[in-house]
Amino acid sequence: MRDFGSSQLWLTSAITDDDVSKALILCFSLRKTLTTRKIGVIVSKEVSPALRKILLRTSDILLHLEEEENSAGLRMDEFVKLYALTLKSYEKIVYLTPNMLVSY
Numbered sequence: 001m002r003d004f005g006s007s008q009l010w011l012t013s014a015i016t017d018d019d020v021s022k023a024l025i026l027c028f029s030l031r032k033t034l035t036t037r038k039i040g041v042i043v044s045k046e047v048s049p050a051l052r053k054i055l056l057r058t059s060d061i062l063l064h065l066e067e068e069e070n071s072a073g074l075r076m077d078e079f080v081k082l083y084a085l086t087l088k089s090y091e092k093i094v095y096l097t098p099n100m101l102v103s104y
Contacts, residue, residue, distance in 0.1 A: 007091040009061070010035065012098045013042040013080040020051045022098035027058045029102040038090075042080055063087070 010030050014023040023041050030039050040061040043052055056062045070079045077097075084095045096102075 008037045009040050009087075009090045009093045010037050011040045011042065011063075011084050011087075011093050011095045012100075013044075013065075013077075013084075013095075014047050014051075014055060014098060015044045015065075015076045015080065016046050017048055017051055019098050020047060020055060023055060024058055026096060026098055026100055026102065027055075033102055042083065044076065044080075 012023050012026050014020045027039050027041070038060040039058075040063055041055050041059045042063045042065050043055065044065045044067060047055075052062065065080060065083060067076075067079075069083070070076075072079075074082070081095055084093055087093055
């Protein structure tokens with residue numbers, strides 16, 4: 001049987017420090033489902049270093065948002081979804097907004 005845990009990713013984002021608590025709750029709720037998929041968080045440069053460390057301990061991967069690539073001037077919550085589509089390291093990525101809660 002194939003191990004999909006390394007090729008598939010649950011992904012959320014934290015654009016500001018206020019978003020971090022929502023992303024943490026989502027990460028915890030995903031862990032409670034005993035998921036075998038990795039969990040990632042996209043963070044912007046607005047998130048403080050202390051909160052980035054907490055996110056890194058809670059998730060499997062922390063991705064830094066390259067805001068300079070937002071040449072179209074999209075809202076950050078829209079741009080982060082498009083940014084997620086550019087990630088080629090995983091076969092499948094499911095983006096969940098940080099205010100979601102997963103239950104089983």
